[in-house]
Amino acid sequence: EAQxxxxxxxxxxxxxxxxxxxxxxxxxxxxxxxYRQDPGLGLRQIYYSMNVEVTDKGDVPxxxxxxxxxxxxxxxxxxxxxxxxxxxxxxxxxxxxxGITGELFFGEGSRLTVL
Amino acid sequence: GESVGLHLPxxxxxxxxxxxINCAYSNSASDYFIWYxxxxxxxxxxxxxxxxxxxxxxxxxxxxxxxxxxxHLSLQIAAxxxxxxxxxxxxxxxxxxxxxxxxxxxxxxxxxx
Numbered sequence: 001e002a003q004x005x006x007x008x009x010x011x012x013x014x015x016x017x018x019x020x021x022x023x024x025x026x027x028x029x030x031x032x033x034x035y036r037q038d039p040g041l042g043l044r045q046i047y048y049s050m051n052v053e054v055t056d057k058g059d060v061p062x063x064x065x066x067x068x069x070x071x072x073x074x075x076x077x078x079x080x081x082x083x084x085x086x087x088x089x090x091x092x093x094x095x096x097x098x099g100i101t102g103e104l105f106f107g108e109g110s111r112l113t114v115l
Numbered sequence: 116g117e118s119v120g121l122h123l124p125x126x127x128x129x130x131x132x133x134x135x136i137n138c139a140y141s142n143s144a145s146d147y148f149i150w151y152x153x154x155x156x157x158x159x160x161x162x163x164x165x166x167x168x169x170x171x172x173x174x175x176x177x178x179x180x181x182x183x184x185x186x187h188l189s190l191q192i193a194a195x196x197x198x199x200x201x202x203x204x205x206x207x208x209x210x211x212x213x214x215x216x217x218x219x220x221x222x223x224x225x226x227x228x
Contacts, residue, residue: 035218043206048215092158100214103161106159108158
């Protein structure tokens with residue numbers, strides 16, 4: 001089954017404790033990206049990756065890191081989480097070598113709470 | 116049912132009626148637009164897309180209209196069903212930066228039986 005898988009789905013952590021949210025897709029997609037969703041602010045792009053070893057900032061990259069060492073995985077790293085990073089996070093992927101083309105497949109989301 | 120103005124947070128329609136969800140996009144340099152549907156507790160799901168060289172595109176029960184002059188996008192859903200109840204987002208992609216996706220605020224569609 002074609003899917004984008006995120007882990008963990010739910011996490012409660014404390015300020016400053018490094019964490020990684022993993023994202024994996026099994027569709028051989030070139031493009032992957034991360035978003036956060038907050039009430040009243042909608043979905044905002046954090047980082048995206050056009051291909052392996054190619055990443056770029058979205059609209060809200062501060063406090064986040066990403067890496068794209070292999071095509072299927074695109075982890076989101078919070079080196080020192082803060083309460084303002086409490087949010088619902090989505091990973092997504094799309095086929096196409098030039099960025100987003102056609103359907104963008106989203107994962108089920110990871111709800112992160114930073115105390 | 117039809118939303119008034121460029122954007123309404125919630126649109127309530129009767130089952131079987133047609134729905135029209137509006138979206139104002141922000142950048143005249145955007146050349147690719149996508150509509151997504153997000154059901155409660157799930158990730159967004161692709162509905163339909165349109166490129167700036169088109170004014171209209173039809174899918175199954177859905178139609179997207181693009182008015183570049185006023186930077187306006189609309190999604191029409193024919194014969195709205197209870198399963199259409201969700202939040203609908205439009206998104207735009209800038210010409211020359213095909214990796215960066217900008218979402219609108221979203222409209223909640225409520226379908227009354």
